[in-house]
Amino acid sequence: MAIHINDEEADWLLREFARKRKLKLTDALKAAIQEATRLENQKVQEFQARVQPVIDRARIRKSEERGRLATD
Structure with a gap:
């Protein structure tokens, strides 16, 4: 299977990445994508960890409001 890189900067970046890591181009491309x-x-996991407490507080407040409405 062939991949043609038609962008000079992308070609240079891939070759530089491969050279620095002493990898063949295919292995360098694979490593770059995996990384x-x-x-x-x-990043997604860190964002979820930061947002989860806010979500939890909102759920608690919503639950408390439902409880107050049911008793009124």
């Missing part, structure tokens, strides 16, 4: 995916997943 980018891992970093993206890490």
